[in-house]
Amino acid sequence: MTPEREQELLKKLADSVVNYDEDMAREGAHEAIDEGLSPRKAIFDGLVVGMQECGRLYEIQEYFVPELLMCADAMYAGLDLLRPLLKAQGEKPRGQVVMGVVQGDVHDIGKNIVKMMFDAAGFTVHDLGRDVPLDQFVEEQLRTDSDIVALSAMMTTTMLGMRNIIKMIRERNPKAKIMIGGAPVSEQVATMFGADGYAKDATNALKDAIAMISSLKDM
Amino acid sequence: MPTVIFQPSGRRGLVDEGTNLLDAARQLGVDIESVCGGVKVCGKCKIKIETGFFEKFGIDSRLSNLSAFLPDETDYLNEEEIADNYRLSCCAEVLGDLLVFVPEESRGAKQVVLETGKERVFNLNPAVRKYYIEMQAATLEDHRSDAERIKDALNAKYGLPRELNFDYPILRDLPTIVREAHWKVTVTVWNRQEIILVEPGLVQRSLGLAVDVGTTTVAAYLCDLHTGQVLVVDSMMNPQVRYGEDVLSRITYAMMNDDGLEKMHAAIIDGINTLARRMTEKLDLTPELILEVTLVFNTVMQHIALGIEPSHIGRSPFTAGTKEAQNIKARDLGIKVWKAANVHTLPVEAGFVGPDNVGVLIAEEPYKEPEKMRMVIDIGTNGEIDIGNAKRLLCTSCATGPALEGAQIKFGMRAAPGAIEKVRVDPETLEASYKIIGRDEWYPELKKADVKGICGSGIIDVVAELFKSGIIQKSGRFNMKLDSPRVRKGEDGRPEYVLAWADETSIGKDIAFTQGDVRAVQLAKSALYVGSRYLMEKLGAQNLDSVTLAGAFGSYIDKESAMLIGMFPDCDLDNVLAVGNAAGDGDKLALLDVGKREEAARIAREVEFVETAIEPDFQERFAAAMAFPHSTDKFPHIEHILAKVGKK
Numbered sequence: 001m002t003p004e005r006e007q008e009l010l011k012k013l014a015d016s017v018v019n020y021d022e023d024m025a026r027e028g029a030h031e032a033i034d035e036g037l038s039p040r041k042a043i044f045d046g047l048v049v050g051m052q053e054c055g056r057l058y059e060i061q062e063y064f065v066p067e068l069l070m071c072a073d074a075m076y077a078g079l080d081l082l083r084p085l086l087k088a089q090g091e092k093p094r095g096q097v098v099m100g101v102v103q104g105d106v107h108d109i110g111k112n113i114v115k116m117m118f119d120a121a122g123f124t125v126h127d128l129g130r131d132v133p134l135d136q137f138v139e140e141q142l143r144t145d146s147d148i149v150a151l152s153a154m155m156t157t158t159m160l161g162m163r164n165i166i167k168m169i170r171e172r173n174p175k176a177k178i179m180i181g182g183a184p185v186s187e188q189v190a191t192m193f194g195a196d197g198y199a200k201d202a203t204n205a206l207k208d209a210i211a212m213i214s215s216l217k218d219m
Numbered sequence: 220m221p222t223v224i225f226q227p228s229g230r231r232g233l234v235d236e237g238t239n240l241l242d243a244a245r246q247l248g249v250d251i252e253s254v255c256g257g258v259k260v261c262g263k264c265k266i267k268i269e270t271g272f273f274e275k276f277g278i279d280s281r282l283s284n285l286s287a288f289l290p291d292e293t294d295y296l297n298e299e300e301i302a303d304n305y306r307l308s309c310c311a312e313v314l315g316d317l318l319v320f321v322p323e324e325s326r327g328a329k330q331v332v333l334e335t336g337k338e339r340v341f342n343l344n345p346a347v348r349k350y351y352i353e354m355q356a357a358t359l360e361d362h363r364s365d366a367e368r369i370k371d372a373l374n375a376k377y378g379l380p381r382e383l384n385f386d387y388p389i390l391r392d393l394p395t396i397v398r399e400a401h402w403k404v405t406v407t408v409w410n411r412q413e414i415i416l417v418e419p420g421l422v423q424r425s426l427g428l429a430v431d432v433g434t435t436t437v438a439a440y441l442c443d444l445h446t447g448q449v450l451v452v453d454s455m456m457n458p459q460v461r462y463g464e465d466v467l468s469r470i471t472y473a474m475m476n477d478d479g480l481e482k483m484h485a486a487i488i489d490g491i492n493t494l495a496r497r498m499t500e501k502l503d504l505t506p507e508l509i510l511e512v513t514l515v516f517n518t519v520m521q522h523i524a525l526g527i528e529p530s531h532i533g534r535s536p537f538t539a540g541t542k543e544a545q546n547i548k549a550r551d552l553g554i555k556v557w558k559a560a561n562v563h564t565l566p567v568e569a570g571f572v573g574p575d576n577v578g579v580l581i582a583e584e585p586y587k588e589p590e591k592m593r594m595v596i597d598i599g600t601n602g603e604i605d606i607g608n609a610k611r612l613l614c615t616s617c618a619t620g621p622a623l624e625g626a627q628i629k630f631g632m633r634a635a636p637g638a639i640e641k642v643r644v645d646p647e648t649l650e651a652s653y654k655i656i657g658r659d660e661w662y663p664e665l666k667k668a669d670v671k672g673i674c675g676s677g678i679i680d681v682v683a684e685l686f687k688s689g690i691i692q693k694s695g696r697f698n699m700k701l702d703s704p705r706v707r708k709g710e711d712g713r714p715e716y717v718l719a720w721a722d723e724t725s726i727g728k729d730i731a732f733t734q735g736d737v738r739a740v741q742l743a744k745s746a747l748y749v750g751s752r753y754l755m756e757k758l759g760a761q762n763l764d765s766v767t768l769a770g771a772f773g774s775y776i777d778k779e780s781a782m783l784i785g786m787f788p789d790c791d792l793d794n795v796l797a798v799g800n801a802a803g804d805g806d807k808l809a810l811l812d813v814g815k816r817e818e819a820a821r822i823a824r825e826v827e828f829v830e831t832a833i834e835p836d837f838q839e840r841f842a843a844a845m846a847f848p849h850s851t852d853k854f855p856h857i858e859h860i861l862a863k864v865g866k867k
Contacts, residue, residue: 060712061735064694064695064845070842103535104533107618107832109838156467156470157467158535160471160474184258186259187290188291
């Protein structure tokens with residue numbers, strides 16, 4: 001494949017996500033597979049680049065939750081075709097994340113957006129859903145030996161529960177990285193609770209997910 | 220201990236070193252806006268440090284008398300403000316003497332409340348009733364006790380049950396009162412159960428107080444229980460606003476501070492006492508003449524006002540400590556009215572759907588509508604929706620957030636003088652005209668507008684107008700290709716529409732409605748829309764026959780604007796009605812008619828609560844409902860307006 005054709009394909013994949021065009025994403029993925037573009041490249045230099053652009057548009061408030069969810073649909077349309085090839089080639093997941101909305105809280109859109117980014121970036125995500133009992137985070141982390149535990153809370157009242165989970169995880173497995181996020185969480189809260197990282201608020205969840213991913217790349 | 224002085228109120232006092240300025244303000248009784256309750260995420264609590272030696276006050280105020288600038292603060296303060304010694308009061312800790320200026324926009328403003336609901340018909344049948352009796356004097360032959368004598372007379376003359384019980388404090392003066400009155404007394408009986416007052420001679424006047432404790436606003440109605448008339452109406456900002464503006468930040472305050480619940484409980488009780496004193500004073504009377512109090516509130520305000528631990532109501536599964544209606548002695552709560560008076564609280568429906576929604580229901584009575592599909596929305600920080608009729612009535616609660624009340628909006632404020640309350644945007648010129656609270660003329664006719672911000676009804680108007688004129692698209696995104704100085708990129712590079720230029724304002728800067736503000740309104744209106752659609756589906760209803768908009772700003776709201784942005788499903792606009800504070804009306808009805816209390820108990824049990832946020836397709840629907848008015852649902856009744864949208 002010529003470098004020009006490769007660039008063209010990668011741009012098509014990225015654009016399909018930005019323009020939330022599922023058909024175009026599928027078409028681009030098929031073309032990539034047929035023409036022998038590495039699935040890894042197609043995902044990370046195509047789809048994920050598109051998702052990062054969505055993140056930027058979200059950050060400057062041009063895109064909003066509906067657009068993001070549609071972008072995600074397009075991304076998954078491409079990912080569903082490309083990911084099995086990645087696995088077949090013996091590509092290992094980049095890492096494992098345990099994720100969930102803490103007990104008492106049922107607001108999970110922010111968490112779903114972050115999850116989508118981890119998915120895209122090649123992580124294995126163990127999504128515990130919402131209103132997750134505190135113990136379950138600890139048990140799931142130990143069971144899967146995940147690198148990261150990501151906790152989300154939308155309400156100040158439930159955010160307070162994060163402190164206990166962090167303490168419990170630290171006691172059982174001091175190596176696990178803990179990230180917290182959600183509308184009421186701030187850097188102070190993250191520091192006070194002893195987390196390793198934080199996503200500033202729900203509206204910035206996507207951007208922060210990207211930041212988390214790039215910091216993990218360096219790990 | 221350092222001295223801190225707040226201007227313009229001039230309040231001063233000593234505070235512990237390390238106290239943040241927001242807490243210092245609370246301690247000294249200064250109201251600073253704090254939407255988030257001091258967790259550094261709202262940026263509303265900006266203050267300015269005045270530096271120098273102030274001889275008049277005897278203090279040397281220096282910037283170095285505050286803790287270091289935090290990164291969080293740069294998110295909310297621009298360079299100019301930072302250079303001008305602005306800080307966020309929740310971030311800055313006191314290390315030495317300080318003179319602090321609270322700018323107008325950060326001050327807790329005086330609220331304008333809708334106090335006039337619609338006329339409602341009711342039976343005058345209060346819980347508290349007066350009975351005049353004349354008794355035979357005690358003799359050696361007839362040595363019944365004074366109490367027995369009263370009970371016998373009440374039974375003989377009015378058929379009241381013999382098992383009446385005297386509230387203990389009444390017994391203490393009883394022997395003196397009956398004798399001084401020559402055995403002719405007026406006895407006040409509560410609910411045909413309890414004697415709460417014995418007065419000499421014939422007395423008719425009987426006062427009751429209905430209080431609607433809102434998260435933001437407390438509205439009170441002093442009523443004559445003998446005539447059913449409302450004598451005085453008054454309101455105040457909920458004094459707990461100092462501890463956080465929404466219910467969750469108040470719960471958090473209670474969870475984070477050992478004395479948090481106690482402080483907030485004391486604040487609201489003090490507020491109610493102030494109202495009772497102020498309102499009776501207007502009639503040259505005293506609060507001791509108030510013989511019954513009724514309260515409505517949302518479930519969180521209920522818990523705090525009654526001093527019940529509120530932590531568990533703030534998290535899933537959102538269980539209340541108690542749901543039943545209560546009758547509590549006013550003295551047990553510290554409410555200073557007649558010492559034997561009772562406080563009646565309406566019941567809770569479920570979770571966040573509290574006594575205030577029961578108040579709305581007994582005022583609006585959708586359960587008496589035989590056929591038609593009625594919808595009643597009570598708009599507040601938490602929106603409550605009821606849909607149905609006599610056959611079946613469903614309710615749900617939606618986390619709308621405080622955007623529709625002016626919080627989380629860049630120049631948002633509560634409904635107070637100086638707030639923009641109505642907006643029109645010319646679709647040709649894209650020029651704005653607006654009306655502010657407290658003035659009759661509209662800008663631009665109004666020359667010196669002194670605008671301070673924009674309140675809930677103005678927020679709904681501006682979004683609808685921006686959409687109608689094509690400045691924002693159906694998706695909520697600004698159209699930046701328009702040629703108007705009002706449509707621009709703000710300091711942060713994000714799109715905004717300038718509603719009022721700096722010289723029209725009293726805050727010295729352009730008041731703009733930003734892309735982020737549009738997004739906050741989209742989240743709120745989408746929550747309401749999705750909630751109502753779920754209820755309609757569960758009822759099998761295709762259409763709504765009528766929509767009632769209640770809420771502290773319910774009757775200022777422009778119903779066409781509300782429908783244009785898609786706050787509720789399509790309905791004939793002629794059948795959309797704004798009724799004002801229906802919760803307060805329900806509270807008054809419960810004060811004046813015990814029948815309404817029975818109705819409240821019944822309806823609180825019968826209305827079916829639906830938890831909508833956990834529906835599997837909630838996220839999808841929530842996203843679809845964010846467009847104006849909706850991405851797919853049709854609005855035939857406003858089709859003629861929608862057809863013209865964005866077409867110059």
